[in-house]
Amino acid sequence: PLDKDELGSSTWAFLHTMAAYYPSNPTNEQRKDMKTFFYLFSKFYPCNTCAEDFQGELKTSPPRTDSQEQLSQWLCEMHNIVNRKLDKPEFDCKLVNQRWRDGWLD
């Protein structure tokens, strides 16, 4: 079975990549569906304490699905909340598209 860290880093890769390729101008249906996706995801994520805490965060900070930029920033903030909880370094959310979509500019 996957351990919690391997599951976590694979899941973040999937979630950040999905957000990176979300439309800049989503339809109302896409906005609604992406919100629903995150609520359902939080009910079935196969790490109980992670899922419970994430459900709590969704109540305080609902998914911002109005554009790719908004969704990626929101998810970056959610990931940083988990990073803080685990004493991991915070990620600079200005760099999120470079990390997950465009590649590093060097």
Ligand code: FAD
């Ligand atoms: P990860 O945190 O997995 O990050 C992977 C990569 O993402 C990093 O290398 C970095 O390049 C990039 N990154 C880091 N921060 C950001 C950011 N803010 N925005 C964009 N990209 C970023 N583990 C627990 O022990 N307890 C929990 O309660 C818990 N809750 C979780 C909740 C969710 C929804 C998810 C998906 C995972 C959760 N995890 C939890 C797992 C945890 O977040 C890590 O995935 C795991 O500890 C492995 O960490 P890592 O150091 O490999 O990097």
